[in-house]
Amino acid sequence: MGDTHNQLTAVKCEVCDALYVPPKYLCPVDGANQFAEVPLSGQGEILTYTTIRVPSLGFEDQAPYNIAVIRLKEGINLTARIINQEGEQLNIGDKVSFVKRERGAHWFRVVS
């Protein structure tokens, strides 16, 4: 869980080609359990975002922090952390790029 990954990957259902990030145990579309791991572009855009100012236990030292739902270039959505850059205001439609996966959370940064 402590591993850091720098390549964004998905699993692809070998029956219907649906992509999932994070992985699934079964493909909810067809019930198949055979998946192949595939690399993704790591590029996407912000569909919606917020800044969490009152955190949950275990996240106190990180607040305030940004969370967004991202539409990846490959057409799937993902809830992720957006690295906070000084003075930066997030907007819906901002282009983002994958940075890392750490303790199960995906991190992106806004690209200009």
Next chain:
Amino acid sequence: MGLRGVSIIGIGSTPFGILEGRTLKEMATVACNEAIKDAGVERSQIQAFYIGNYIAGMILGQETIAALVVNSLGLNREIPSTKVEGACSSASIALRQGHLLVATGVYDIVLVAGVEKMTSASTEKVTQALASSIDMETEGLTGLTFPGYWALIAQRHMYEFGTTIEQLGMVSVKNHNNAVFNPRARFRDPTTLDEVMSSRLITDPLKLFDCCPVADGAAAAVLCAAEMAEDFTKKPVDIIGIAQTTGYSSLYEQAQLVTLPATVSAAKKAFEMAKLKPEDIDVVELHDCFTPAEIVDAEDLGFFEKGKGGWAVEEGITQVDGRLPINASGGLISKGHPVGATGLGQAYEIVKQLRGEHENQIKGAEIGLTHNAGGTGAVCCVNILKRR
């Protein structure tokens, strides 16, 4: 299979709020006992017990609550007692389980309840416990909180439909001003849009006054076969539509970010069962855990076209003197949200409306609706109630 009609013949509730020194067991006992007395049934006539609870295991270390309450009430130990959990819709699930058992003829009289004790724990601990209904293998690992979940929806709703921050604030103002009349509400002071707008940011764009407060509380109801109801009470309220559906355990998996699919499906089923349409409803208690939820829920229930909910609030349609009064009790925003009790708290308010006994009475209310969503909309219950 033919189903029997089911009626609510008795209701009970503690106030919702900071009930210092009052325990989980005590609150559940008081609400249940009040419902039993209100129904005019003997304790020995109760044939099954269901109770909703969400976070007592996590924050109080108390589980197996159903048996605890049966023993506290001195009910017959030969009856089954069961706790049900579906996050913030736990109490509505208890109501539905009771309804099913009576409707199918297994039992004639069932007691259902919901209870939560929240205010004795720290904000961080409660926030963590509430966030446990987010998928902790995926979205939960980002540090998303419940206010954060609704902030993401609010932000997208504002972007797609032009819903304004002020419209969110107007939900809070309306519900605070309704709660002035409700002795069961946690917050009973009126407020203004200025006060709401200047309250501190919790998770952008939601401010403190956009969020419901935690609360302690319990609510209960006695259910009975409709054909027997008038043996006990002159004012039975019939459950004419009831549905529970499943949504998503994380926001990113939803195709649309401005709706709760489980609300849409539960409303459809409940209206079909009742053979009614949204315009037939006189009074609504819906799940306004955050101000954008009231707007999104009202749309998803079919009361307003998608995207128009904010304007319905602005035009006063959802005020007590409007065409469709929503949350005359003060809603979760002002009445408070003891998560495992809320669904039956809503039923309590609607039953009082339909009996003509509510402190903020909607004149001539005959048909009411409750909407209770759990977690990320992972669970949704909709009930349609009608006076005889």
